[in-house]
Amino acid sequence: MVGHFFWQGPKLIHSIWREHQMLKRIIQTEKIDLVISDSRFGLWSKKVKSIFITHQVQILSPRFQWVINLLNRWIMSKYDEVWIPDYEQAPGLAGVLSHPVNLPKHAKYIGPKSRFNDPLERVDVKYKNLGIASGPEPQRSLFEAELARRFIESDEVSLLLRGKPNENDIKDIGKLKIVPHLKDDAFLAVLSQSEKVICRSGYSTIMDLHVLGVKAEFHPTPGQTEQEYLATLYNGRSL
16 A cells, blocks of 8 residues: 555645645635635645644554655645544544644644434344445455355354445345445444444544444454554454
């Protein structure tokens, strides 16, 4: 992943420059007076107030970490404010990712953010396992296949969410039900009926599970140092 970052470096810089120029035009034509960027590097402005949201104030990398964080700090310096979706008290939910030794002076913690609001109410268990496949290809498909194999071999009543919102095919293989996607209400329903949750260790997922009060078995996407670190952080630790 680090090698890919450097091979794609010029392309990345061009992408940042292009979205920055695009934002200038949007601000002018639409009379925008505030920009909030969800980790988009090029969406700062000298004309209006701009805010950068990230939990990765410090990026972990096996190589060239100081160079990557130099770029990350430079990007954050372009914004008027940096909002960190985590608790101020270390380690919070993101550990060293959101609690670096030197926090930017214009950064502040805004608490975890989730699409859910309240702890989940548990009901009678219907599924022994709930697997959630997500992330970029081909790793999403590989994770889906591994979860399906594991559930079929266990011969336990299980549900596998494929993370495919644009598909609608539902399959039953023995005691395993495979569903492409569920809307929030239906997702909460099956989550409340599941004894064990197995998923990726993405930070949005961790914030959702923290608000819901649900424990999970985390499997990081290979090569994603952020997810690998978070999975290690939560090994034996409660959400």
